[in-house]
Amino acid sequence: MNSGREHSKPNVDRHEAAAEEPEIPRSREHRMEADDARIAALEVELSETRDRWMRAEAEIINVRARAKRDVDDTRQFAMQTFATDVVEAAENLRRGLDSLPAASDEEPESVTRLREGLRGIERNFLGLLERNGIKMEDPTGSVFDPNLHQAMAEQDSATHAPGTVLRAWTPAWTLNGRLLRPAMVIVAKVPAARITSRPARPHHAA
Numbered sequence: 001m002n003s004g005r006e007h008s009k010p011n012v013d014r015h016e017a018a019a020e021e022p023e024i025p026r027s028r029e030h031r032m033e034a035d036d037a038r039i040a041a042l043e044v045e046l047s048e049t050r051d052r053w054m055r056a057e058a059e060i061i062n063v064r065a066r067a068k069r070d071v072d073d074t075r076q077f078a079m080q081t082f083a084t085d086v087v088e089a090a091e092n093l094r095r096g097l098d099s100l101p102a103a104s105d106e107e108p109e110s111v112t113r114l115r116e117g118l119r120g121i122e123r124n125f126l127g128l129l130e131r132n133g134i135k136m137e138d139p140t141g142s143v144f145d146p147n148l149h150q151a152m153a154e155q156d157s158a159t160h161a162p163g164t165v166l167r168a169w170t171p172a173w174t175l176n177g178r179l180l181r182p183a184m185v186i187v188a189k190v191p192a193a194r195i196t197s198r199p200a201r202p203h204h205a206a
Helices: 002-020 028-098 109-131
Strands: 134-137 149-156 165-170 172-175 178-181 183-189
Touching: 028 109, 028 134, 028 172, 028 178, 109 134, 149 165
Parallel strands: 149 183
Antiparallel strands: 134 172, 165 183, 172 178
């Protein structure tokens, strides 16, 4: 009796092991459907991964562009601040030249040499500024441009067209084509009409 029970146990274990094994598709169509589903899932995953990668790449490009723009703006601001101070020095040099007395044959030789020396310094200085993008413009005789000039006063003129710059107190300065400091100018205007009095008509007594 006992031996029969002992021989029946291996059969029971084999049935339990078979029940634990994964179910295998019974037909070729089932296997193809499983493969197609797996491929579709992988394609979706690949598409999502590609989309995340493209968004990350675009964000990196945007960060680089913003960083470059910030650096350029900082450099431009620093250059503009420095250029403004340099322009002030150039205008002070011009004021020093204008304060010298007019050249004459009787002036001392020391004054003549001083004037020539200052003019040479000014030419070299302006050339150095121009090579670095800082340009000076004397608007005298040109048409008033509100983008470059600041009108300080108007003056009647019968020999100049209205809007002509008659005189510039200071020149216009630009940095790489952008306005750095406007010119302070006097602009021509149409002379005021003279009011001519008409002769009084003779009054005839009735």
